[in-house]
Amino acid sequence: MIDNPNNMTCEEFQAHMPELIGSGENAAAHPHVQNCALCRALLADLETIAEAARSLFPVEDPPEHLWEQIESAIKHEEPSRR
Amino acid sequence: MQTPEARSSRATESAAQAVEAPPPPDPVEVDSAPKGSEPQTAAAVAPPPAPPVPGSEADALARAQAGDHHAFAQLYSLHKRRIYSLCLRMVGNVAEAEDLTQEAFLQLHRKIATFRGDSAFSTWLHRLAINVVLMHLRKKGLSVISLDEAMEPTPEEGPGRSFGAPDLSLAGSIDRLALERAISDLPAGYRLIFVLHDIEGYEHNEIAAMLDCSIGNSKSQLHKARLKLRDAMRTMPRREGRR
Numbered sequence: 001m002i003d004n005p006n007n008m009t010c011e012e013f014q015a016h017m018p019e020l021i022g023s024g025e026n027a028a029a030h031p032h033v034q035n036c037a038l039c040r041a042l043l044a045d046l047e048t049i050a051e052a053a054r055s056l057f058p059v060e061d062p063p064e065h066l067w068e069q070i071e072s073a074i075k076h077e078e079p080s081r082r
Numbered sequence: 083m084q085t086p087e088a089r090s091s092r093a094t095e096s097a098a099q100a101v102e103a104p105p106p107p108d109p110v111e112v113d114s115a116p117k118g119s120e121p122q123t124a125a126a127v128a129p130p131p132a133p134p135v136p137g138s139e140a141d142a143l144a145r146a147q148a149g150d151h152h153a154f155a156q157l158y159s160l161h162k163r164r165i166y167s168l169c170l171r172m173v174g175n176v177a178e179a180e181d182l183t184q185e186a187f188l189q190l191h192r193k194i195a196t197f198r199g200d201s202a203f204s205t206w207l208h209r210l211a212i213n214v215v216l217m218h219l220r221k222k223g224l225s226v227i228s229l230d231e232a233m234e235p236t237p238e239e240g241p242g243r244s245f246g247a248p249d250l251s252l253a254g255s256i257d258r259l260a261l262e263r264a265i266s267d268l269p270a271g272y273r274l275i276f277v278l279h280d281i282e283g284y285e286h287n288e289i290a291a292m293l294d295c296s297i298g299n300s301k302s303q304l305h306k307a308r309l310k311l312r313d314a315m316r317t318m319p320r321r322e323g324r325r
Binding site for chain 2: 017018019021022042045046048049050052053054056057059061062063066067069070071073074077
């Protein structure tokens, strides 16, 4: 644990980042980020990547024919399992 | 950093089940923790569980376990999007993703009777699908590691590697192709965590249950995945060029 977040070095802050971001806290409000352009840029980049992933890769439906294939494969398998 | 789209799509799936579910008669008996962590011995003192609500996932699951084909089709409908998307993002290829989705649901069909409810059904199904994907990647001879290896911390990538000039910031200029390429170049373990969290919108506690790792491990692996993507994106030539 870091005693005083205001006195964190970049190394200490970056070691703390996974937990800080993963806990859902507002990492941008962290005192170190307020005073450090490098870590602010790093945080902004990581947020940009996460947001890009959400917006560029929506969860997609498989094609309709896939269920027919699965159904057919199941029927093909079933007699051998009896 | 939770995906709003994923939240809403998952909320929709949950809502679809909740719509048909009347309020349970006794809220005390409702299993509010979807991880199913209740010990089996609790059944000795608790009254028998209420029968599944018709039309719910639990009902479809029970009927599919008894061999009801329509119920299995219902389970497919409920989970196909997430499983297909997981496969698609892991292999980056539609035809392979279809094959893997098919294989995952075929395995589900073979094994569904063995599901005992020790975890949430979706967690169990994802675990099964993840293993199908990893097996496929291994067969292809890619640099694939086992699930356990994927979740091993890699101390060589500790803090300090992220220092760099702020003028190399991504500044919101990510395009789909570049990110797709960077994701496909990630080691499988990192890719898996990134896909599950940042694309599919699962929480760390859910990912930890799927991958049988700690929540802290899930957080640190996701962070490393994003750092790797950042490095990759920063070194990629930009379409518009960097001044």
